[in-house]
Amino acid sequence: VEDYVDTQMNTVNAYKFVTNGTDTTTASGLDTLTINGVNGLGVSIDDTTDTVTISGAGQPTAYEAELTYNAGGGYWAYNGGFSSVPSDLEVFLNGVKNKKDADYYTSTVVGGELRITFAFDTYAEDWANITYGTVWNGAQWVSIVASANVSSGQRIIVDTSSASAYTLTLPSSPTMGDEIHFLDGGYNCGTVHVTLARNGKNIMGLAQNMDIDTDGAAFKLVYYNATRGWVIY
Known part of the structure; x- marks a missing residue:
């Protein structure tokens, strides 16, 4: 058996316990102290093996359980099996x-x-x-070099370094929360105009296509409903 004072281990070779109000102290040396209770419940301290054992009979099913602490090794050990859950026990x-x-x-x-x-x-x-839903943060950027249909969830970089104008057609059946990211990769939208064709849906509440004519334009479109349509975010 071990006890600790300020984290320092001290060896105890004598035990004191109370029986019917009377203190009893065992002699110094290697001893075994056993306390027996009802239904097989017991506590045993064995200085010869440096163990403290708690044991007892389980109810309502018939099994024996034993919990042992080994002071020499500094670990708890469990013996005995619980073969079934008692019928009156809620788990x-x-x-x-x-x-x-x-x-x-x-x-x-x-x-x-x-x-x-x-x-x-x-x-x-x-x-x-x-x-669960689609996580747009994982979408890849797509390079656009000519007029094209774009899809919900796409992140598009438009190559405006050429002299050609672009028409990007938005999805025809978007749902609330759909997103499209736009970036002027060539920083030349002021010269090479890019048109977002609304494809039957409003853009910022208007039944109009959207012309992008600002160099370096970058924004995100989020679809809301039939009235507001695609909203710049």
Whole structure:
């Protein structure tokens, strides 16, 4: 058995305990102290092996459990098996009640949502949804060297170093939150005009195409609704 004072270990070779209000001290040397309780509950201190053992009979299922601390090695050891969950015991994991004797869950994707189903014995089933979407931050930049149709989620760099004008046609069926990034790569939009064709959707609330004629223009379009259409952000 070991005790510590200011993190320094001290060896204890004598034990004191109380029985019916009377202090009893064992003789100095290698001793064993055992305290027996009801239902097989007991505590044993064995100086010959440097161990402290807590043991007892489990209820309501019949098993023996034993927890031992080895002072010499500085570790706890566990002996005994828990072969089943008692019928009157409710098991919870992170606040969720699990099925007795076996807990499990299943996962499926339903309508763009990750659905996790937990089993609760025969009482009921419940599930949690985790909604996921497209992360635009991972989109790659695309170089545009001629008139083209652009797609939601694209990041486009327009090469305005040539003398040709560009027409970039926006998607025909965008949904709220769709994004398109634009960058004048050649820093020449003032000379080489670029037109964003609205393709039936408003731009900044107007039923008009958008002309880009500022050198070095850079912006992001976000689609909102039929009235506002594509909004510069």
